[in-house]
Amino acid sequence: GAGVSQTPSNKVTEKGKYVELRCDPISGHTALYWYRQSLGQGPEFLIYFQGTGAADDSGLPNDRFFAVRPEGSVSTLKIQRTERGDSAVYLCASSPLAGYEQYFGPGTRLTVT
Amino acid sequence: SQKIEQNSEALNIQEGKTATLTCNYTNYSPAYLQWYRQDPGRGPVFLLLIRENEKEKRKERLKVTFDTTLKQSLFHITASQPADSATYLCALEGWQGGKLIFGQGTELSVKP
Numbered sequence: 001g002a003g004v005s006q007t008p009s010n011k012v013t014e015k016g017k018y019v020e021l022r023c024d025p026i027s028g029h030t031a032l033y034w035y036r037q038s039l040g041q042g043p044e045f046l047i048y049f050q051g052t053g054a055a056d057d058s059g060l061p062n063d064r065f066f067a068v069r070p071e072g073s074v075s076t077l078k079i080q081r082t083e084r085g086d087s088a089v090y091l092c093a094s095s096p097l098a099g100y101e102q103y104f105g106p107g108t109r110l111t112v113t
Numbered sequence: 114s115q116k117i118e119q120n121s122e123a124l125n126i127q128e129g130k131t132a133t134l135t136c137n138y139t140n141y142s143p144a145y146l147q148w149y150r151q152d153p154g155r156g157p158v159f160l161l162l163i164r165e166n167e168k169e170k171r172k173e174r175l176k177v178t179f180d181t182t183l184k185q186s187l188f189h190i191t192a193s194q195p196a197d198s199a200t201y202l203c204a205l206e207g208w209q210g211g212k213l214i215f216g217q218g219t220e221l222s223v224k225p
Contacts, residue, residue: 004156045213
């Protein structure tokens, strides 16, 4: 079946702009996760949803970052007033429930110039 | 704060040998430990999950051990093949489930 998909695959934006990154999880998976990964590092947790609600947003670095999952499937990660330090690969993952293995998408490479 | 360390240097081995990767952690008592494989430009792919009350788990050529006293997991690939070349990530998960805390990964290169 279809895996986790993320759009766009690449996004280049100017410092100070607003961006939205989209994630389509595997159908039926109730848990959805966002991570970001810098070169040579492992993924860093940002936020996870159980259904429509954010169960843990402890990884969001500051209030410029926000994520939603209004209908319990597709999720959007929103970044306001982007900074060069936000440049990274943003990964989305889903799982049937929290506590199970996670299935990752290919990521969105965000470059802030 | 929680800290996870994997072999920082790349591991180079000959085809057919056993690759052993190490994951050490501090300031954490995980319920689960997971291993993932990541190829360049791709998202991580799940390999194995081991629970804190399990000592060892096997899947085909893969074996994972979990020592909660030493706070260490070892990941073995037997009869390694060039296709096993990738970065391998260990990740810890707490009792409440959900977020994974990843190590920085170890790059494995298997030469024919």
